[in-house]
Amino acid sequence: MPERDIQGRPDIEKLIRAFYAKITADEVVGHFFTEVVDIDWEAHFPIMFDFWESVLFHQPTYRRNAMAIHLQLNEKEPLLPEHFERWLALFEETVDEHFSGEVAHNAKTRARSIATMMRIKIANQ
Numbered sequence: 001m002p003e004r005d006i007q008g009r010p011d012i013e014k015l016i017r018a019f020y021a022k023i024t025a026d027e028v029v030g031h032f033f034t035e036v037v038d039i040d041w042e043a044h045f046p047i048m049f050d051f052w053e054s055v056l057f058h059q060p061t062y063r064r065n066a067m068a069i070h071l072q073l074n075e076k077e078p079l080l081p082e083h084f085e086r087w088l089a090l091f092e093e094t095v096d097e098h099f100s101g102e103v104a105h106n107a108k109t110r111a112r113s114i115a116t117m118m119r120i121k122i123a124n125q
Protein backbone atom coordinates (compact mmCIF):
# COMPACT_ATOMS: atom_id res chain seq x y z
CA MET A 1 0.00 0.00 0.00
CA PRO A 2 1.41 3.44 -0.92
CA GLU A 3 2.41 5.63 2.03
CA ARG A 4 2.33 8.97 0.31
CA ASP A 5 -0.69 11.26 0.63
CA ILE A 6 -1.97 13.62 -2.09
CA GLN A 7 0.10 16.74 -1.48
CA GLY A 8 -0.65 19.16 -4.28
CA ARG A 9 -1.46 19.70 -7.92
CA PRO A 10 1.26 17.38 -9.35
CA ASP A 11 -0.23 14.53 -7.28
CA ILE A 12 -3.72 15.43 -8.51
CA GLU A 13 -2.44 15.31 -12.10
CA LYS A 14 -0.98 11.85 -11.51
CA LEU A 15 -4.20 10.62 -9.89
CA ILE A 16 -6.55 11.99 -12.55
CA ARG A 17 -4.47 10.75 -15.49
CA ALA A 18 -4.39 7.24 -13.93
CA PHE A 19 -8.14 7.41 -13.26
CA TYR A 20 -8.93 8.46 -16.82
CA ALA A 21 -6.77 5.66 -18.23
CA LYS A 22 -9.03 3.25 -16.36
CA ILE A 23 -12.36 4.94 -16.88
CA THR A 24 -12.06 5.54 -20.62
CA ALA A 25 -11.19 1.86 -21.14
CA ASP A 26 -13.98 0.60 -18.89
CA GLU A 27 -16.82 -1.39 -20.43
CA VAL A 28 -19.53 0.05 -18.13
CA VAL A 29 -18.74 3.81 -18.28
CA GLY A 30 -16.03 4.22 -20.93
CA HIS A 31 -18.51 5.05 -23.70
CA PHE A 32 -19.56 8.31 -21.98
CA PHE A 33 -16.01 9.58 -22.52
CA THR A 34 -15.35 8.04 -25.93
CA GLU A 35 -18.74 8.06 -27.69
CA VAL A 36 -21.40 10.16 -25.90
CA VAL A 37 -19.24 13.31 -25.61
CA ASP A 38 -16.51 14.39 -28.00
CA ILE A 39 -14.05 15.49 -25.33
CA ASP A 40 -11.28 17.98 -26.06
CA TRP A 41 -8.70 16.27 -23.84
CA GLU A 42 -6.20 19.13 -23.91
CA ALA A 43 -8.87 21.31 -22.32
CA HIS A 44 -10.52 18.63 -20.17
CA PHE A 45 -7.50 17.53 -18.12
CA PRO A 46 -6.65 20.98 -16.69
CA ILE A 47 -10.35 21.47 -15.86
CA MET A 48 -10.29 18.22 -13.87
CA PHE A 49 -7.07 19.25 -12.10
CA ASP A 50 -8.69 22.60 -11.20
CA PHE A 51 -11.79 20.81 -9.91
CA TRP A 52 -9.87 18.51 -7.58
CA GLU A 53 -7.54 21.28 -6.46
CA SER A 54 -10.63 23.26 -5.46
CA VAL A 55 -12.24 20.28 -3.70
CA LEU A 56 -9.16 19.04 -1.85
CA PHE A 57 -7.04 22.14 -1.29
CA HIS A 58 -9.65 24.91 -1.32
CA GLN A 59 -7.98 26.67 -4.23
CA PRO A 60 -10.67 28.57 -6.17
CA THR A 61 -9.36 27.40 -9.55
CA TYR A 62 -12.55 25.63 -10.68
CA ARG A 63 -15.29 28.10 -11.56
CA ARG A 64 -17.53 26.01 -13.79
CA ASN A 65 -20.74 24.13 -13.05
CA ALA A 66 -20.04 20.40 -12.94
CA MET A 67 -23.60 19.68 -11.79
CA ALA A 68 -25.18 21.36 -14.86
CA ILE A 69 -22.72 19.58 -17.17
CA HIS A 70 -23.77 16.17 -15.81
CA LEU A 71 -27.47 17.05 -16.09
CA GLN A 72 -26.82 17.83 -19.78
CA LEU A 73 -24.86 14.59 -20.12
CA ASN A 74 -27.78 12.68 -18.59
CA GLU A 75 -30.03 14.15 -21.31
CA LYS A 76 -27.75 12.68 -23.99
CA GLU A 77 -27.31 9.29 -22.30
CA PRO A 78 -28.92 8.44 -18.95
CA LEU A 79 -26.51 8.31 -16.01
CA LEU A 80 -27.77 5.23 -14.15
CA PRO A 81 -26.96 3.99 -10.63
CA GLU A 82 -24.66 1.30 -12.03
CA HIS A 83 -22.66 3.98 -13.89
CA PHE A 84 -22.16 5.96 -10.68
CA GLU A 85 -21.18 2.81 -8.75
CA ARG A 86 -18.63 1.90 -11.41
CA TRP A 87 -17.25 5.47 -11.61
CA LEU A 88 -16.82 5.51 -7.81
CA ALA A 89 -15.30 2.02 -7.64
CA LEU A 90 -12.68 2.99 -10.25
CA PHE A 91 -11.99 6.31 -8.56
CA GLU A 92 -11.50 4.68 -5.15
CA GLU A 93 -9.34 1.93 -6.66
CA THR A 94 -7.12 4.54 -8.37
CA VAL A 95 -6.75 6.61 -5.20
CA ASP A 96 -5.79 3.50 -3.20
CA GLU A 97 -3.25 2.40 -5.81
CA HIS A 98 -1.35 5.69 -5.57
CA PHE A 99 -1.99 7.38 -2.23
CA SER A 100 -3.01 6.92 1.37
CA GLY A 101 -3.70 9.41 4.16
CA GLU A 102 -6.15 12.09 5.14
CA VAL A 103 -6.38 13.84 1.77
CA ALA A 104 -6.65 10.54 -0.10
CA HIS A 105 -9.46 9.52 2.23
CA ASN A 106 -11.09 12.92 1.74
CA ALA A 107 -10.94 12.55 -2.06
CA LYS A 108 -12.92 9.30 -1.87
CA THR A 109 -15.47 10.74 0.58
CA ARG A 110 -15.98 13.90 -1.49
CA ALA A 111 -16.35 11.92 -4.73
CA ARG A 112 -19.05 9.80 -3.12
CA SER A 113 -20.97 12.79 -1.75
CA ILE A 114 -20.76 14.71 -5.05
CA ALA A 115 -21.96 11.59 -6.90
CA THR A 116 -24.87 11.32 -4.45
CA MET A 117 -25.82 14.96 -5.12
CA MET A 118 -25.66 14.33 -8.86
CA ARG A 119 -27.92 11.32 -8.52
CA ILE A 120 -30.45 13.30 -6.47
CA LYS A 121 -30.46 16.19 -8.98
CA ILE A 122 -30.86 13.79 -11.89
CA ALA A 123 -33.72 11.96 -10.14
CA ASN A 124 -35.51 15.25 -9.36
CA GLN A 125 -35.14 17.06 -12.64
Ligand code: HEM
Pocket residue numbers: 029032033037039047048051064065066069070073079080083084087110111112114115118
Ligand atom coordinates in the same frame (compact mmCIF):
# COMPACT_ATOMS: atom_id res chain seq x y z
C1 HEM B 1 -21.84 8.12 -13.78
C2 HEM B 1 -20.75 8.80 -13.41
C3 HEM B 1 -20.07 9.84 -14.29
C4 HEM B 1 -19.90 9.85 -15.64
C5 HEM B 1 -20.30 8.80 -16.67
C6 HEM B 1 -19.23 11.10 -15.96
C7 HEM B 1 -18.86 11.50 -17.23
C8 HEM B 1 -18.35 12.73 -17.57
C9 HEM B 1 -18.14 13.23 -18.90
C10 HEM B 1 -18.46 12.45 -20.19
C11 HEM B 1 -17.65 14.47 -18.81
C12 HEM B 1 -17.33 15.43 -19.96
C13 HEM B 1 -18.57 16.28 -20.19
C14 HEM B 1 -18.38 17.36 -21.24
O1 HEM B 1 -17.25 17.83 -21.47
O2 HEM B 1 -19.41 17.78 -21.82
C15 HEM B 1 -17.53 14.78 -17.39
C16 HEM B 1 -17.03 15.95 -16.90
C17 HEM B 1 -16.74 16.15 -15.57
N1 HEM B 1 -17.00 15.28 -14.54
FE1 HEM B 1 -18.03 13.58 -14.66
N2 HEM B 1 -19.00 11.79 -14.81
C18 HEM B 1 -19.49 11.06 -13.76
C19 HEM B 1 -19.42 11.39 -12.42
C20 HEM B 1 -18.68 12.41 -11.91
C21 HEM B 1 -18.44 12.66 -10.50
C22 HEM B 1 -18.99 11.79 -9.37
C23 HEM B 1 -17.65 13.76 -10.43
C24 HEM B 1 -17.09 14.46 -9.22
C25 HEM B 1 -16.81 13.85 -8.08
C26 HEM B 1 -17.39 14.21 -11.78
C27 HEM B 1 -16.64 15.31 -12.12
C28 HEM B 1 -16.55 15.86 -13.37
C29 HEM B 1 -16.00 17.17 -13.66
C30 HEM B 1 -15.40 18.15 -12.67
C31 HEM B 1 -16.13 17.36 -15.04
C32 HEM B 1 -15.69 18.58 -15.85
C33 HEM B 1 -16.89 19.53 -15.97
C34 HEM B 1 -16.49 20.82 -16.67
O3 HEM B 1 -16.24 20.79 -17.89
O4 HEM B 1 -16.42 21.86 -15.99
N3 HEM B 1 -18.03 13.37 -12.64
N4 HEM B 1 -17.97 13.71 -16.67
